[in-house]
Amino acid sequence: MHREFKGTFKICHLYPDLLNLYGDQGNVAAITRRCQWRGIETELHFVNIGDMVDFSEMDFVFLGGGSDREQNLMAADLAEKKDSLWKAIEDNLPILAICGGYQLLGKYYQTIEGKIIPGLDLLDFHTIGGEKRLIGNIAVEIQLGGESHKITGFENHSGCTFLGDIEPLGIVLSGYGNNGKDQREGAQYKNVIASYLHGPLLPKNPLITDYLISRALERRGHPWNLKPLDDSLENAANEFMLGRMLG
Amino acid sequence: MKKIRLITALILGKLALLMIKLLGKGKGTSLPGRLALKISSEIIRLGALRVKKGIILVTGTNGKTTTNNMIASVLEESGYRVLINREGANLVYGIATVFVREMDIWGNRSFDYACLEIDEAAFPVVLSQVDAGCVVITNFFRDQLDRFGELDKTVGIVANALKNYKKTRLVLNGDDPLVAQLGRTTGQSSIYYGLEKYLDSHFVPSSVSEGKFCPLCGQKLDYSYYQYSQLGSYSCTGCGFSRLKPDIEGISPQFKSYSTSCLIEYSSSERIKLDVPIYGIYNLYNTLAAFATLNFLQINAQKIVDTLGKFKPATGRMEIFKYQDKSIFLHLVKNPTGFNQGLKAVLAMSENPLDLMIAINDNDADGRDISWLWDVDFEILEECQERFLSIVCSGIRAEEIALRLKYAGIRSSKLLIIKDYNCAVEMMFEGKGGGAYILATYTALWPVERIISQNAQRI
Incomplete structure (x- = not known):
């Protein structure tokens, strides 16, 4: 049964003025369009420095990455919103955090010089600055909703992230992932998905997009299957890159 | 010994050029220089010594090729012998190739001027080997991030190279705060060019806009208007860094689909009319950059505008072809700002309906990361998609x-x-549209251009 979701799906884009690198706003476009194509009305909330936001009201939150200066500005602002964010995470709010946004959710970031920059300390991992930038196309095998999928994207980071007591998003098939050593990519906790994948991640990997939308509807008390869409273009783009990387 | 190495390098480089030409493979704008550099690492430095009157370097994100070609065309038309990397091969190997191609095998041929456009990453290397009479910097936009890291880093590379360089003259885009700051931070004396506020200047920034913060002190920048992207009238809320009235200023621009005109104010109060046969505000900025440079080189202003009035764009810089009765436009795209300008040009076309083709590659020269496509404002096509019968997606990442x-x-x-x-x-x-528009990334541009030029007439 594909009953209609009557409410408005509230999408929160954190710091779009600051964190607009690498086409990551495509993630917001993916969530928005895939709701709209199913007749789900969406509402986009831009939250910039100093703005108030009630995370419990939101259905999806996107946090991207920026250059160092911008990253510091937003880290300070988000630190003030930390408690409300943590409550929402525990209440199963779907969040996608990419690259710098991913790193920020962890315990700390240690620079090459050894300086410790505290993170929001919401999730159990830390990041260590590296000499070498990890750049290139990447393919990852992920487990999502009990199913295994191969996803693709582009990574570009010098920080190496090491997971503590938390699940990775997936296992690296080609590329570097979290740190280029342990084959792990990203992290997931409840409905938070954190990843280094640009590309952007969601348009080419619609199953993650739909997973996030489903979990959001479930959280609103609408636990039904989403109407399937024609994903032939999405799959073709993903499969082309898989073919190139994995042969 | 140096001389022998140089001669050997030139001979081998020239042989490589000949081979590439005979085999018809590639454009031969990089390999010959690469070979020659292996033999004589000083080929650029020694070649540059043969330039008598001045070396002009053009760098920045967008508009390098057009600006550089404009400067060279006016200098040539003024009777000077000019060495130039016209095809936009702007990395170190490309620059070396130009010297291989243009020098005689003894390395003795001399030139009046050298006009070299240089990629930002290669800029410090080339700068350190030549005696630059002036350095033109067009703008800084987000471009091929996988190669550079981030935009701040790119600006830093150029700034540091200039800081440690002997005295030269900078020609700076005064409307771009990221460029204009170099007049303050590098200690070099500068000439600024810019465009006065006009009817279409707007009050909201575009979504991919850079330069939200002062490049000098990090405080927020306020804008009284924007021309495009972060170009406009800025002033810093912290340190007071702001747009000054430029030395060379475009006034009352008019944009038609095939040409652009404006008045140029220069030398404090003199004005001259300019009309160039290329489209768009970013090309007007390129023209102002060229005018500012040529004015600095003391070329007569009337001579400058007359020559630029006949300017022909380089391959894929909004080039126009005729196929039977149909106009085919070809335009290079390599970053969000340039792509947005390209889309505006498409929508400004009067022909209806239109055929549109977009070819995207992800080879090294294109940038391996194509995430930037998601920073391009394709959404402006949604409302007017009925104007397109179909949109052909081509290239490796079709x-x-x-x-x-x-x-x-x-x-x-x-x-x-x-x-x-x-x-x-x-x-x-064969499309049913009244005109066709083709947008392509760098390595897709060349094969596409070859196919078009074999079948259609270049205008």
Whole structure:
């Protein structure tokens, strides 16, 4: 049964003025369009420095990455919103955090010089600055909703992230992932998905997009299957890159 | 010994050029220089010594090729002998190739001027080897991030190179705070060019706009208007860094689909009319950059505008071809700002309906990361998609550009994935539209251009 979701799906884009690198706003476009194509009305909330936001009201939150200066500005602002964010995470709010946004959710970031920059300390991992930038196309095998999928994207980071007591998003098939050593990519906790994948991640990997939308509807008390869409273009783009990387 | 090495390098480089030409493979704008540099690492430095009157370097994100070609064309028309990397091969190997091609095998031929456009990353290396009479910096936009890291870093590379350089003259885009700051931070004396506020100047920034913060002190920048992207009238809320009235200023610009005109104010109060046969505000900025440079070189202003009035764009810089009665436009795209300008040019065309083709590659020269396509404002096509019978998506990453367009709201039924350039261009020739527009990334541009020029007349 594909009953209609009557409410408005509230999408929160954190710091779009600051964190607009690498086409990551495509993630917001993916969530928005895939709701709209199913007749789900969406509402986009831009939250910039100093703005108030009630995370419990939101259905999806996107946090991207920026250059160092911008990253510091937003880290300070988000630190003030930390408690409300943590409550929402525990209440199963779907969040996608990419690259710098991913790193920020962890315990700390240690620079090459050894300086410790505290993170929001919401999730159990830390990041260590590296000499070498990890750049290139990447393919990852992920487990999502009990199913295994191969996803693709582009990574570009010098920080190496090491997971503590938390699940990775997936296992690296080609590329570097979290740190280029342990084959792990990203992290997931409840409905938070954190990843280094640009590309952007969601348009080419619609199953993650739909997973996030489903979990959001479930959280609103609408636990039904989403109407399937024609994903032939999405799959073709993903499969082309898989073919190139994995042969 | 140096001389022998140089001669050997020139001979081998020239042989490589000849081979490439005979085999008809590639453009030969990089390999000969690479070979020659292996033998004589000083080929650029020694070649540069043969330039008598001055070396002009052009760098920045967009508009390097057009600006550089404009400067060179006016200098040539003024009777000077000019050495130039006209095809936009702007990395170290490319620059070395120009010297290999243009020098005689003894390394003795001399030139009046050298006009060299240089990629920002290669800029410090080239700068350190030549005696630059002036350095033109067009703008800084986000470009091929996988190669550079971030924009701040790119600006830093150029700034540091200039800081540690002997005295030269900078020609700076005074409307771009990221460029204009170099007049303060590098200690070099500078000439600024810019465009006065006009009817279409706007009050909201575009979504991919850089320069939200002062490059000098980090405080927020306020804008009284924007021209495009972060170009406009800025002033810093912290340190007071702001747009000054430029030395060379464009006034009352008018944009038609095939040409652009304005008045130029220069030397404090003199004015001259300029009319160039190329489209768009960014080309007007390129023209102002060229005018400012040539004015500094003491070329007569009337001579400058007369020559620029006949300017022909380089390959893929908004080039126009005729196929039977149909106009075919070809335009290089390499970053969000340039792509947005390209899309505006498409929509400014009077022909209806239109055939549109977008070819995206992800080779090294294109930038391996194509995420930037998601920073391009394709959404402006959604409302007017009825103007396009179909949109042909081509190149190595054809599926990806089709996907981008789908999420911009273009109906899937309008999107055709045709990876083969021949078939894709054929669709443009035979399409039912009144005109065709082709946008391509760097390595897709050349094969597409070859196919078009074999079948259509260049205008």
